[in-house]
Amino acid sequence: MRRRILRTLVTLCTALGLLALPTGLTSTAHAATSEDVVRNEEGHFLAKAEFNSGLHYYHENGKPGPGVNSFQVLDRCGDGLIPKVTWTQGTTTRVATLTDECLLPGFPFRSHTVKTGYAPEVMEKTTWYVSLVDANGELKYAGDAFLEDWLGSYSHDTESEFFVHSSVYRDEFGDTGRDTVIASLVPTTEAYGRVGSVNEVWDELLERTPLPPGITADQNESMLKQLACHLLYAIPGKTGGPTWDLEAEHPNIPWEEVLDPVEVRNHECNWGFIGDRLPTIPPVNGDPDDAAPMVHAGRDVSGNEGSEVRLDGAASDDSGRPATEWSYTVGDDVDAGTTCAFTDKTSVDTAFTCTDDGTFTVTLTADDGVNRPVSDSARVTVRNVAPALTLKGPENWSVHRVGGEVGVRATFTDPGSNDTHTCKVTWDDGQVSTFDAKDGVCDAGHGFGRAGMNTIKVAVADDDGGSDAEETMVVVYDPRAGLLTGLGSVDGSAFTVASKYASASSTVPAGAVVLDVPTHDGRLKVVSTKLEWLVITPDGKAAVKGESVDHGFLGYAQAGKFRGVVWPLSAGDVPPENPLYDTSPGASWDLDRAQPKAVTAGAMVIDSGWIPGLPKLPGTGGLLDDLLPRTGLELGH
CATH class of the missing domain: 2.60.40.10 (Immunoglobulins)
Structure with missing residues (x-):
């Protein structure tokens, strides 16, 4: 539905000579260069477009721009989706439809340069976005944002004594988060050292490429001082770069600080700049028509420590496949000693694995061997995994x-x-x-x-x-812990127990246990054939475990309470989760949490002090009086 609405609006607005905001896209202001990325439903990269408004070298990496008011498009080619760039130019809408064909067999990326061929005398606003259509022209995907930018002005005069090219545009100002007006010129060799002609150069610059309205007197004077600094101190091929960029956001400092050699070593004609300065040695570009590569590190991703995190990068160059390499840096939240590795650091699609959790920045760099390398970064969040x-x-x-x-x-x-x-x-x-x-x-x-x-x-x-x-x-x-003796009934069952360790060196107790318990098949009488262990705690709790011919049993006892447990030995020598009978079903097997129930009739003796020999257990009459003779055991010495 979103794509159908978007397609209808774009078609209508193009017919009217306007560019409307497509439904589902947000209006986002960007400084030049702005960019738009297209992904599919799974978030995988499909295409990326960048807009370059001015005659400049990018601050981030020093590579030359592709031209004034031009687009660079990086496309996952051969996927049946054709990239298109749509933008406003004055009162009209322009559309560039590219090709989905790949340049190199087996290499699924291709870069394109779209030169608008348009440069106004004074900067003017433009809006643009990138989209993908099928072979029938039907819209399939569009970027995340409808972008607002500025078309830069441009002048070219081969007869000029001081500069052949000049341009005024907007771009980001360092790491401030603000953008600024920039007047950029490409000096002639005769311009270097001509600081005495600064006013003449400045007047020619303003005549050929006027500054936009809103530039303050302080900004105007600061840009003039930057020009003077370049004229005096720039050295062809060594310092200053191939363009002199005069940025309105630089503060208006005193002339003494502008031209003092000691101060120049510090500010390099870029005082007040926050971020990486322009390169002191200009990029080498043997072919003016050879555009720098395009690179996309992919979206921010996350994964677990010790496991592969997939990176979905992309890179291409107008001459085909550039050399690519991944690198990474660690965030402040990463522990010392952490290392990471790429499955293949030269492949745009690779995996990233780290030995600890934290935040990492991965950077994909592309190099075409002509322009300066170009980089793009993404964030990888690695989660901790519990041992x-x-x-x-x-x-x-x-x-x-x-x-x-x-x-x-x-x-x-x-x-x-x-x-x-x-x-x-x-x-x-x-x-x-x-x-x-x-x-x-x-x-x-x-x-x-x-x-x-x-x-x-x-x-x-x-x-x-x-x-x-x-x-x-x-x-x-503890074989010295005394005796357990008693008989009685509890919750429909009956028990008789007499047990103790015969000596301090005994490893198994002597005695007998008889349990008479209800089951689904009627009552079951369990008579011990052996006792395995007896536990009597100093605080008066006791437990005894043993076996009959076919069943295992447990007896838990404390003052006035008893719990009996019975299970078939075929289920194992310890009680299963659901035994045949349990006075307190679901209670813990641990003696401290066994939850025995109150004895309704009978008597119980738990003596935690050791007594030599085994006592006789007298009958008390009633239900259990006839049980002991059937054990066949002699309880006394």
């Missing part, structure tokens, strides 16, 4: 004796190879270990001073705030 940690040990549910060292080992990867990393291990007993990672590994050891089920969290963080973590739970038992 990815893999916990190698200890194994989840691994069992350790109190006081013994529990070793933690985790490895990690980070695509940001310039990042530094810090490891942090939270042991779940109030202790935390923090240390620098070494060679992509976090290694630490810790001895637990009390029994418990400890959820260890291992984390790694990079120096840019990215982090990753994993957890594992270890079981720490």
Whole structure:
């Protein structure tokens, strides 16, 4: 819809001899040289146009302009889209339709120069834009902006004693963000050193190319002083450049500062200028009709550290393919030691990879071997990527004796190879270990001073705030920690438990556990055939794990509360996420967060102090009174 409206408006306005603002384009003021870029729906480069209003050498790179009031177009050729430039010239609209054919086989870019052949006596406004049409002339794409600029004035007089060419136009003034009126002239060899003729030269300049209205007296005098400085100090082929550019924005400084040799070394006839000055040695251009290359670094892009970021550049020259090379600079937010690389720094389409995050400026430079190299830049924002940690040990549910060292080992990867990393291990007993990672590994050891089920969290963080973590739970038992004994019912299930470590050197507890639990297939009675471990904490919590013939079980206990868990051994030797039965479904396996439920009938004894031998568990009558004899175990010595 946007393209159809744009096409209709352009056709109508051209027929009326006017250039209207196409729908969907914004009116944006630009100093000469202004530029317009065309991209497709995916943001890929299609074409770029630049307007050059004056007879000047660009401040940014010292290359000569293509001519007064001319356009340079860089096109992705051979794509079936024909570039067009549309601009106003006085009260009429002009259109230049170019070709989509490529100059070189396999090289998908071509540059064109459009010379308007028009130069008013005094500067006048113009508006322009670039578009792409198909073979039938139907509009397919247009640039991002409808541009406002100025047509520069121009004079040519081969009989002049002081200068053959002169032009007045607008251009950017350094890095100030402002534009300025510039009077530019190409001096004859007889003009150099003729400071005594400054008023005569100035009068001829104003007669041939008048300054536009609005120039103040101070600006007028400053431009006259710049001319005097060039006349006195410029040396042919060495200083001053091929043109003398007199800029209205230079402050009106005293004559003593203008002509004093010491001051001239500092200001080089460009006092008050912010940015790169004109080159002291003029560009070499053996062929006046050989235009400088066109180059486009592409749009600003972003990506992740350690990964390729695609750069969609373009470059061409009127003689074909120029030599190209990418370079980069780092921003203030980039850490020391960061390096970047291009997949192919001589290809306009390449990839850019950095070892750390931050903001980078990539610059594509084109050189045709005749004019000074031409460059264009884009910004690349590289995002930090968090390290990815893999916990190698200890194994989840691994069992350790109190006081013994529990070793933690985790490895990690980070695509940001310039990042530094810090490891942090939270042991779940109030202790935390923090240390620098070494060679992509976090290694630490810790001895637990009390029994418990400890959820260890291992984390790694990079120096840019990215982090990753994993957890594992270890079981720490103390064979000197006393006994667990009790029986009762809770939430429709029944339990009987009696367990302790027989001696301080025991590695597995003695005793028996019986659970009677409801399942989808009716009630299930689980009778222990072995106990694997018993944990009794100093604050009166207990957990016991074991197996029957076909099932694994867990029992969690604390004063007046119990939780039973049952699962088939076919599901593994530790409880699955959804066991066959769980008194407190969804609760943590960690003893401190196990959430046992209140016992509705029965009794529980948890003694955290070690007692020699195993006590007999007397029957209490009722539902569980007949369970213990069926275990076939003798609970006493």
